[in-house]
Amino acid sequence: MVGGGQLARMTQQAAIALGVPLRVLSDSAHASAAKVIADVRIGDHRSLDDLRAFAKGADVVTWDHEHVPGEHIQALEADGVACRPGSGALLHAQDKRVMRERLTALGAPCPEFVVLDPEAPLATLESFAERTGWPVVLKATRGGYDGKGVWGCASLEEARAVVERAAAEGVGLLAEQHVPFRRELAALVARSPYGQGAAYPIVETVQTDGICTEVIAPAPGLDSDRAEEAQRLALGLADALGVTGLLAVELFETEDGVLVNELAMRPHNSGHWTIEGSRTSQFEQHLRAVLDLPLGDTTPTAPYTVMANVLGGDEPEIYKRYIHVMAHDPAVKVHFYGKEVRPGRKIGHVTALGDDLEETRERARHAADYLRKGPTV
Amino acid sequence: MVGGGQLARMTQQAAIALGVPLRVLSDSAHASAAKVIADVRIGDHRSLDDLRAFAKGADVVTWDHEHVPGEHIQALEADGVACRPGSGALLHAQDKRVMRERLTALGAPCPEFVVLDPEAPLATLESFAERTGWPVVLKATRGGYDGKGVWGCASLEEARAVVERAAAEGVGLLAEQHVPFRRELAALVARSPYGQGAAYPIVETVQTDGICTEVIAPAPGLDSDRAEEAQRLALGLADALGVTGLLAVELFETEDGVLVNELAMRPHNSGHWTIEGSRTSQFEQHLRAVLDLPLGDTTPTAPYTVMANVLGGDEPEIYKRYIHVMAHDPAVKVHFYGKEVRPGRKIGHVTALGDDLEETRERARHAADYLRKGPTV
Numbered sequence: 042m043v044g045g046g047q048l049a050r051m052t053q054q055a056a057i058a059l060g061v062p063l064r065v066l067s068d069s070a071h072a073s074a075a076k077v078i079a080d081v082r083i084g085d086h087r088s089l090d091d092l093r094a095f096a097k098g099a100d101v102v103t104w105d106h107e108h109v110p111g112e113h114i115q116a117l118e119a120d121g122v123a124c125r126p127g128s129g130a131l132l133h134a135q136d137k138r139v140m141r142e143r144l145t146a147l148g149a150p151c152p153e154f155v156v157l158d159p160e161a162p163l164a165t166l167e168s169f170a171e172r173t174g175w176p177v178v179l180k181a182t183r184g185g186y187d188g189k190g191v192w193g194c195a196s197l198e199e200a201r202a203v204v205e206r207a208a209a210e211g212v213g214l215l216a217e218q219h220v221p222f223r224r225e226l227a228a229l230v231a232r233s234p235y236g237q238g239a240a241y242p243i244v245e246t247v248q249t250d251g252i253c254t255e256v257i258a259p260a261p262g263l264d265s266d267r268a269e270e271a272q273r274l275a276l277g278l279a280d281a282l283g284v285t286g287l288l289a290v291e292l293f294e295t296e297d298g299v300l301v302n303e304l305a306m307r308p309h310n311s312g313h314w315t316i317e318g319s320r321t322s323q324f325e326q327h328l329r330a331v332l333d334l335p336l337g338d339t340t341p342t343a344p345y346t347v348m349a350n351v352l353g354g355d356e357p358e359i360y361k362r363y364i365h366v367m368a369h370d371p372a373v374k375v376h377f378y379g380k381e382v383r384p385g386r387k388i389g390h391v392t393a394l395g396d397d398l399e400e401t402r403e404r405a406r407h408a409a410d411y412l413r414k415g416p417t418v
Numbered sequence: 419m420v421g422g423g424q425l426a427r428m429t430q431q432a433a434i435a436l437g438v439p440l441r442v443l444s445d446s447a448h449a450s451a452a453k454v455i456a457d458v459r460i461g462d463h464r465s466l467d468d469l470r471a472f473a474k475g476a477d478v479v480t481w482d483h484e485h486v487p488g489e490h491i492q493a494l495e496a497d498g499v500a501c502r503p504g505s506g507a508l509l510h511a512q513d514k515r516v517m518r519e520r521l522t523a524l525g526a527p528c529p530e531f532v533v534l535d536p537e538a539p540l541a542t543l544e545s546f547a548e549r550t551g552w553p554v555v556l557k558a559t560r561g562g563y564d565g566k567g568v569w570g571c572a573s574l575e576e577a578r579a580v581v582e583r584a585a586a587e588g589v590g591l592l593a594e595q596h597v598p599f600r601r602e603l604a605a606l607v608a609r610s611p612y613g614q615g616a617a618y619p620i621v622e623t624v625q626t627d628g629i630c631t632e633v634i635a636p637a638p639g640l641d642s643d644r645a646e647e648a649q650r651l652a653l654g655l656a657d658a659l660g661v662t663g664l665l666a667v668e669l670f671e672t673e674d675g676v677l678v679n680e681l682a683m684r685p686h687n688s689g690h691w692t693i694e695g696s697r698t699s700q701f702e703q704h705l706r707a708v709l710d711l712p713l714g715d716t717t718p719t720a721p722y723t724v725m726a727n728v729l730g731g732d733e734p735e736i737y738k739r740y741i742h743v744m745a746h747d748p749a750v751k752v753h754f755y756g757k758e759v760r761p762g763r764k765i766g767h768v769t770a771l772g773d774d775l776e777e778t779r780e781r782a783r784h785a786a787d788y789l790r791k792g793p794t795v
Contacts, residue, residue, distance in 0.1 A: 335744035335748060
C-alpha cells in the first residue's frame with residue numbers, strides 16, 4: 042500500500058488476520074502506518090524510482106491516498122505490476138473534471154457544473170451563475186493551493202479572488218451549483234477484478250466546518266428505495282469505471298434524490314464504522330477486493346453504529362483521557378492513529394453501537410469531545 | 419510483550435486501535451508476531467541480559483507465554499520494571515505444584531492430587547491410586563520431556579515408564595485423579611492493578627487428540643448458577659493470586675460442579691472468539707488491564723460464537739483455499755498466524771457467529787476443515 046497514513050494503519054489490522062504480508066511506502070518512519078508495520082519502505086510516492094523499488098516482489102499494489110501521479114501508475118502497469126485500482130479508474134478520483142465529465146456521460150446524477158475556460162474564466166463563471174444563481178462552489182480540478190481545493194463563493198467578487206489566485210498557481214477550476222441538500226450521505230461498495238460487487242448500508246455523514254465529524258450507519262430514516270438507488274448507483278459506477286477495491290461515493294441527498302459529490306477509491310472515513318459495525322470491515326474488504334478474493338458479508342452487527350472523529354485539541358497528551366472515556370462507557374471503541382496532536386487534526390475516531398439512535402450518537406459524541414477537550418466546566 | 423507467537427500477533431491488532439506502541443521480544447524475525455510489528459527485538463526470553471535490554475523504556479512488560487524464568491522476572495521487578503502479571507502471580511501458571519497447593523489452600527475445587535516424592539515416587543503413586551483408582555494423570559510440575567508435560571496412565575506399569583524417564587530428566591511430577599468430566603469449560607477474566615475485574619461468558623472447549631479444536635461461546639445449556647459460580651471462581655482466583663492482565667481458568671465440568679484443570683495468565687486460545695464475539699476482544703482487554711486502564715465491556719455480540727482452530731495439513735500452501743472458504747461463507751472470519759504449515763500445528767483459527775448453535779458450529783467446522791484438508795472426495 043502506497044502511503045503511510047491511518048488508512049494503511051487500519052488496513053494492517055485486517056492484513057494481520059488474513060495472514061497477508063502488508064508493505065507500505067511511507068515518506069517517514071514516524072507516519073501513522075509506519076509505526077505499526079514491519080515492512081516499511083521509506084520513499085516518495087511522487088518518485089517513479091521509489092515506486093518501482095517498492096513494488097518489486099509485491100503481488101498487488103494499492104493506495105492509501107490519491108496523490109500518486111497517474112503517469113507513474115501507468116508506468117508500473119507497463120512494468121506488469123498489478124495496480125488496484127488501476128490508473129484508468131483512479132483518474133476519476135484524482136481529477137474532478139474527468140470525474141464530472143465521465144459521470145455526466147454515464148448519466149449519473151451530478152450537480153450542474155462547468156469547466157472554467159482558462160482564457161476567460163470569469164466570463165464562463167458569470168454565465169454559469171446566471172443559470173444556477175449564487176452561491177457557486179469552485180473546485181480545483183486537481184490539487185489546489187494553500188492546502189485547499191474547494192471554495193464556496195457567494196458572489197462574483199468573492200470568486201474573482203479565487204480565480205485569479207488559481208490562474209497564478211496554474212490550477213484548473215470548475216464551478217458547481219451550490220446544492221440545497223437535506224444532508225450528506227455516503228455509499229461504500231467494493232468490486233473485485235473478477236467482477237464481484239458488495240455494498241455496505243448507506244450512511245449519513247455529518248460535517249462540521251467542512252470536516253466530517255460523525256457518521257451514522259445506517260442513515261436514519263432513509264427511504265429504502267432511495268437507499269437501494271444509492272447502492273445501485275455506486276455499484277454501477279464501480280463497474281463502469283473498472284474500480285478494483287473500494288469505491289466511496291459521497292452524495293448529497295436533495296428533495297428529489299441523490300447527487301454525486303465526490304469519489305474515493307480506498308478505505309474511507311465514512312466507512313470506519315464497519316470495523317465493529319459490519320461483519321466485514323472496509324479494510325478487510327479492500328484487501329479481499331484487491332487480492333481478488335471473494336468479498337465479505339456486509340451485514341451490520343447492530344441496529345445503529347455511530348462513528349465520531351476525534352480531532353486534536355490544545356493538549357498534546359491525550360492518552361490520560363482514556364481513563365475517563367473507558368470508565369464512562371466500557372463499550373465505546375477507541376481508535377488512535379499514532380499521530381502527533383495538532384488542533385483540528387484527525388487523530389483518531391470512536392465507535393459506539395446500540396439499539397437507540399440518539400443514545401448511541403450521544404455516547405460517540407461524548408467520547409470524541411472528551412478526547413479532544415478533556416474535562417470541560 | 420515477551421514472545422513472538424500468535425498471541426502477541428493478535429495483541430498487535432488491539433494495540434494499533436488503542437494507539438499503544440507494542441514492542442515484542444522474539445527469538446526470530448520470522449516468528450508470527452515479528453512479521454507484523456515494527457518494534458521487534460530479537461533475543462532469548464531465557465537471557466536476563468536480553469530481557470533487561472528489551473524492557474528498557476517500556477512502560478509495562480507482559481508475556482505471550484509462561485516460559486520466562488521466574489528469577490528473571492524478579493530481577494526485572496527489582497530493577498523497577500512493571501511486570502504484569504508479576505512473578506508472584508505468574509508462578510501459579512508456571513509451576514503446577516505451586517498452583518495445586520495454593521488453590522487447595524484457597525479452597526478452590528481441584529482434582530485430587532499428590533506430589534510424587536522423588537525418593538519414592540512409585541510408592542506415593544501406588545497409595546494415591548489405591549484411593550482414586552486408575553487411570554491416573556501424571557503431570558510435570560514444570561516443563562516436561564519430549565515436548566510433553568501430561569501423561570494419562572492406565573496402570574502402575576504405564577506410569578513406571580513415565581516416572582523413570584522423568585527422574586532421569588530431573589523433572590518433578592504430580593499425580594492427579596482422572597476426572598470423569600462431562601465436558602471442559604473455560605473461564606476468562608481480567609484484573610487490573612487498580613483491582614477492577616471483568617469476566618467473559620463461560621465457554622465450552624472441545625479437545626480432539628489432546629488439542630483444543632473448538633470453542634463455543636457461551637457454553638451451550640450451561641446452568642446459569644454454575645456459570646456464575648465459574649465466573650466468581652475465576653475472578654476470586656485473579657484477586658487472590660494478584661493477577662494483572664488476563665486469567666484463563668480451564669475447568670472440568672462434572673456432575674457436581676466445576677474443578678480447576680489449568681491456569682494461564684495471558685490471552686488464551688479459549689478466548690479467540692472474543693475478537694468478533696465480544697464487544698471487547700481478549701487482546702484489547704489484556705492491554706487495558708496491564709496498562710491499568712478501565713476494562714472493556716464483555717457483552718457478546720451474537721447469541722453464539724464458535725471458534726475452530728485451523729491445524730496444518732499436508733499442503734503447505736493454504737492461501738488458495740481462501741477462495742472456497744470465503745465464497746462458501748462470506749460471513750466466516752479467517753485468522754492466519756503467518757506460520758509455516760506443519761501437519762497438526764495450529765496455524766490459524768476461524769470464527770462464525772449466529773443465532774443457531776448447530777448451524778454456527780457447522781460453519782466454523784467446515785471452514786477449518788477445508789483450510790486444513792482442502793477439497794475432500
